[in-house]
Amino acid sequence: xxxxxxxxxxxxxxxxxxxxxxxxxxxxxxxxxxxxxxxxxxxxxxxxxxxxxxxxxxxxxxxxxxxxxxxxxxxxxxxxxxxxxxxxxxxxxxxxxxxxxxxxxxxxxxxxxxxxxxxxxxxxxxxxxxxxx
Numbered sequence: 001x002x003x004x005x006x007x008x009x010x011x012x013x014x015x016x017x018x019x020x021x022x023x024x025x026x027x028x029x030x031x032x033x034x035x036x037x038x039x040x041x042x043x044x045x046x047x048x049x050x051x052x053x054x055x056x057x058x059x060x061x062x063x064x065x066x067x068x069x070x071x072x073x074x075x076x077x078x079x080x081x082x083x084x085x086x087x088x089x090x091x092x093x094x095x096x097x098x099x100x101x102x103x104x105x106x107x108x109x110x111x112x113x114x115x116x117x118x119x120x121x122x123x124x125x126x127x128x129x130x131x132x133x
Contacts, residue, residue, distance in 0.1 A: 015068035015098040021106050024052055028060045029103040032070065032095045040073070040094030061093050069099030 018025075027050040035041040035049075047057045064070040075090045095103060111121045 015096065015102070017102070018063070018067055018069075021110070024050070024056055025060050025063075026107060026110055027052060028057060028064070029095075030107060032093065033100065033103055033107075040071075040092035042075075042090040042092050044090075046093070064099065065093075069096060069102055070094065071096055 028046060031046050031049045032041060035045075041049075043054060043058055043061060046061070047054045050057065061070060061072070065072055070093050072091050072093050075092060077089060114121050
């Protein structure tokens with residue numbers, strides 16, 4: 001039986017396009033693309049990597065989750081292989097395969113639009129030190 005700590009949420013059956021893509025949303029997507037490992041990334045680390053407040057990051061993650069671009073899971077505190085601290089359990093976010101494709105596409109569309117305007121693309125992958133690698 002699965003405990004409440006190893007639930008996976010956000011399992012939308014249909015991946016929906018998002019009507020609007022802000023720079024903040026693109027920043028979150030770029031972090032998720034860079035850190036797209038087996039485990040995913042937790043909200044506070046995404047916040048640190050993007051220099052966005054958690055009050056901005058978490059609603060963006062919820063929006064992506066509802067659209068089917070992202071899934072989430074709570075860390076398993078009983079798993080001996082799971083790194084943990086004494087704080088509250090972390091919720092990890094990971095791009096779905098369709099979300100990964102849509103994220104790459106959204107970033108490329110923005111990059112092309114800025115290039116046409118002669119502007120630099122401001123979003124850069126976060127330094128690996130943010131993720132402890």
